[in-house]
Amino acid sequence: MPEPVTHTLAVPGAILTYDVRGDLADREQPVLLMVGCPMGAGGFPTLASHFTDRTVVTYDPRGVERSTRTDGSGELSPNDHAGDLAALIEALDAGPVDLFASSGGAVNSLGLLAQRPDLVNTLVAHEPPLAAVIPDSEAALKACEDISETYQRDGMGPAMAKFIAIVGFEGEIPADYTEQPAPDPAMFGLPAEDDGSRDDALLGQNLRGCTSYQPDFDALGGATGKLVVGIGEESANQLAARGGKAVAERLGLTPAVFPSNHGGFLGDEYGMPGKPAEFAARLREVLAR
Known part of the structure; x- marks a missing residue:
């Protein structure tokens, strides 16, 4: 090559x-x-x-x-x-x-x-x-919004843990998905501490615009x-x-x-x-x- x-x-x-x-x-x-x-x-x-x-x-x-x-x-x-x-x-x-x-x-x-x-x-x-065009779009978009809000509130680790979880979720997103316990960032080798940055290319720039x-x-x-x-x-x-x-x-x-x-x-x-x-x-x- x-x-x-x-x-x-x-x-x-x-x-x-x-x-x-x-x-x-x-x-x-x-x-x-x-x-x-x-x-x-x-x-x-x-x-x-x-x-x-x-x-x-x-x-x-x-x-x-x-x-x-x-x-x-x-x-x-x-x-x-x-x-x-x-x-x-x-x-x-x-x-x-x-x-x-x-x-x-x-x-x-x-x-x-x-x-x-x-x-x-x-x-x-x-x-x-x-997420906006699948049958369960309301629940899926709510979950994506929750990831964005988590990122702005708590930083990259907790938000990315939620992102990884929904990416691998099998089947339709249930209506109460965001009411379930949040995944532990440590499960994915992610930091729980907030470093204060909010410019992540996925979570801060593209997530909501892409999925909606x-x-x-x-x-x-x-x-x-x-x-x-x-x-x-x-x-x-x-x-x-x-x-x-x-x-x-x-x-x-x-x-x-x-x-x-x-x-x-x-x-x-x-x-x-x-x-x-x-x-x-x-x-x-x-x-x-």
């Missing part, structure tokens, strides 16, 4: 950092853009290594890792990120891209597809955690030929995959099942490897459809 070449791009409110592996002038296949949120480019080296025949681009969303914000702080919306993605693709000047988007990156990319379908060849939206996002289904309905919704075989009954299922059902699509779970494409980037070789093979299949 070619060594990544790092670039920066100034956009309104941020300086984005992105990495290019390969030759952008190679037009035999579309550029393959891999995005997450709040996960940055650091989550994709293993998956990228399985696409040595493609030009692969990864990036850090605004406020994540190397991509700095010039608009101050505060919460962001998927439409903010969709605008950044559009600017990045236009800067690549390589035509419509193939886009593998995971988690919050999938939510942001649905916004991109609705607004700028001309920039997308195929979007594989893997497990978008759209309402996709433009009218616009997406005109671009279903460009869209594949992915879910993990091991996480199919968890919130993020259920968000993907709800999108697919709304648009009359059949979800594509991928190996492993929500992070099935990961190698050892974060110490929680999925099945990256099998995942990459499945991704090739759906991109070649």
